[in-house]
Amino acid sequence: MKLMRVGEKGQEIPVVEYQGAHYDASAAVKDFDPEFFATGGIESLRAALERGELSNADITGQRIGAPLTRPSAVICIGQNYVEHAAESGDAPPKLPIIFFKTPNTLTGPNDNIALPPGSEKSDWEVELVIVVGKQAAYLETEAEAAECIAGYTLADDLSERAYQIEDSGGQWSKGKCIKDYMPLGPVVVTADEFDPHDVALGSSVNGEPRQGSRTSDMIFSVEYIVKHLSHYMQLEPGDIISTGTPKGVALSGKFPYLKDGDVVEVEIEGIGQQRHRMVARS
Structure with a gap:
């Protein structure tokens, strides 16, 4: 379904x-x-x-609209693809890096997205998202973790890099919690109909390719992520976990950051596509 x-x-x-x-x-x-x-x-x-x-x-x-509503937590994994860690100037992490977004970052997959006033470093990030289906705490195996996954969806983990890096004080959430900076969907595919381990995902800006990879390149699998997080927080039904992005973002220095009028498209095989326009905040 x-x-x-x-x-x-x-x-x-x-x-x-x-x-x-x-x-x-x-x-x-x-x-x-x-x-x-x-x-x-x-x-x-x-x-x-x-x-x-x-x-x-x-x-x-x-x-x-976003395919689910009112999650108690929007949890994100940083640098979960080796080549994205490298383009960010970091070694691959030994354990999952986490940060949080606020629930009001969720919006529909094709909605216009308003840039923050004066934003010069807004960036795109295509990501596979886990939807938690049952309460999870102190899981012992990845098989137990798999039983806690209700399904999967697609996000563009939009980021304002100046806020994230220059203004952050060492943490990332300032650059991640801008309202509507987590377009979600178009659908949640139930876990029984989707294999998350080797599907294509990619992004483009104004029709020009940016990211292109497969989830088989993730450092930490979806089951490992759920198991690992359950030892640091109690996951609740309806929570979402965004699992990281592959290389090909503006932070790499290879592409310009987003500006008013740019159209971002992100896609995951078997889930669907988003298409949203960045606009000046009125």
Whole structure:
């Protein structure tokens, strides 16, 4: 199944894509939020589909929102691809580097993204995102970790590098927590229908290729990340974990940073594509 939310911002309804068709899920679930994931929502939704209880949904021309809402935590992994660490001037990490984004960084995959006033170093980062499906603490094996993953989605982990590096005081979140700087979606693909270990991901700016890699190049696997994090924090249903980006960002010095009017496209094989325009903040 693929979970998505459509409608104007703040008024989205839950929709499920199943066997090539779209269905209005609002008859079965309130929303794709922490409660949905905590209460076996995926299994209940699948059962409702199989019983034929959901009506078809026409999403043509509708805005696509972030495919889930109100996570208690937006956790991100830094430098999880060897070549991205190198272009950042660092050795590959021995353990996952983490930072956090605020939940209001989430927005729809095709929404316009407002640059901060005076921003000169906003950057793109295509990333595979883990959606946590059940509470996880002190996991002992990666098999246990896999059981805690509800599905996967796509993010552009937008970053303002001057805020992140020059103004940071040694941490990264100043450059990561700008409102709407985490376009998410278009869908969450349930874990039973997606193998995260070797899929293509990439990005472009104004139609020119930037990043191109495969998740097989990640230093830390999705299962290792969940297991590792569970020893430092209790993961909750509906939390999301962004797993890092490959080489090809503006921080490398090979490409210009984003400016008003630039169009960013990011894509992951099997999940879909985002296309958002950077605009001056009014």
